[in-house]
Amino acid sequence: MKTTMKAMVAITMAAGLAAGAKSVRADQVPLLYAGPATGEATVRAEELEREARTLFSQPKAYGRAAKLLQKAAAERVLGDPERIKDLQLASRLVFYKGDEWKALDLMTQAANEALSSGDVISAAHHFADAAFLAKAGKRPAEAKDLATRAAMLAASPLIDSKAREAILARVQA
Numbered sequence: 001m002k003t004t005m006k007a008m009v010a011i012t013m014a015a016g017l018a019a020g021a022k023s024v025r026a027d028q029v030p031l032l033y034a035g036p037a038t039g040e041a042t043v044r045a046e047e048l049e050r051e052a053r054t055l056f057s058q059p060k061a062y063g064r065a066a067k068l069l070q071k072a073a074a075e076r077v078l079g080d081p082e083r084i085k086d087l088q089l090a091s092r093l094v095f096y097k098g099d100e101w102k103a104l105d106l107m108t109q110a111a112n113e114a115l116s117s118g119d120v121i122s123a124a125h126h127f128a129d130a131a132f133l134a135k136a137g138k139r140p141a142e143a144k145d146l147a148t149r150a151a152m153l154a155a156s157p158l159i160d161s162k163a164r165e166a167i168l169a170r171v172q173a
Contacts, residue, residue: 041075041076041077042075042076044072044075045072045073045075045076045082045086046072048068048069048071048072048075049068049069049072049082049086051068052064052065052066052068052069052072052089053065055068059096062093062094062096062097063093063094063097065090065093066090066091066093066094066097066106067090069086069087069089069090069093070086070087070090070106072086073086073087073090078113078116078117079113079116079117081117081119083113084110084113084114084117084119084122084126087106087107087109087110087113088106088107088110088126088129090106091103091104091106091107091110091129091133094106095133095136100133100136100137101137103133103137104130104133104134104137104139104142107126107129107130107133108126108127108130108146110126111123111126111127111129111130111146111149114126115153120153120156120158120159121158121159121163121167123153124149124150124153124154124156124159124167125150125167125170127146127147127149127150127153128146128147128150128167128170128171130146131143131144131146131147131150131171134146147171150167150170150171151167151168151171153167154167154168154171
């Protein structure tokens with residue numbers, strides 16, 4: 001996490017220097033996700049994901065598939081949308097297996113990572129999913145907190161009215 005933060009600061013500073021600006025506000029410098037990392041880690045992550053997918057038709061193997069997806073997520077860099085998808089899918093598999101609490105932890109992690117990477121819509125949907133999982137796991141206070149987070153994100157000016165309505169409908173359900 002510290003390495004990612006240092007890299008973001010370095011990129012922001014370099015962009016400001018390259019623009020010849022004496023001072024640059026963070027909202028003036030676009031920081032774009034550069035795409036999936038290349039190399040051995042990405043290849044390993046993709047192999048793990050393929051192996052997990054071969055187990056999707058076998059409900060008794062959902063636990064193994066979820067572990068493979070968690071390993072794939074760990075291979076990917078923070079901010080990689082595929083990492084977030086792996087966590088979200090692992091959460092669903094663990095839930096289908098019957099472990100609501102582990103599913104809640106994974107979905108909350110996916111929501112927090114989506115939010116950290118700036119994907120407000122996905123973060124809101126993942127927080128709504130996490131609220132459902134908390135409710136299923138008989139954790140009403142946590143369910144309320146997660147639903148509140150989703151609703152707060154729905155109020156973001158970065159979200160259009162159609163997406164906002166979809167998020168709020170899920171929260172109210």
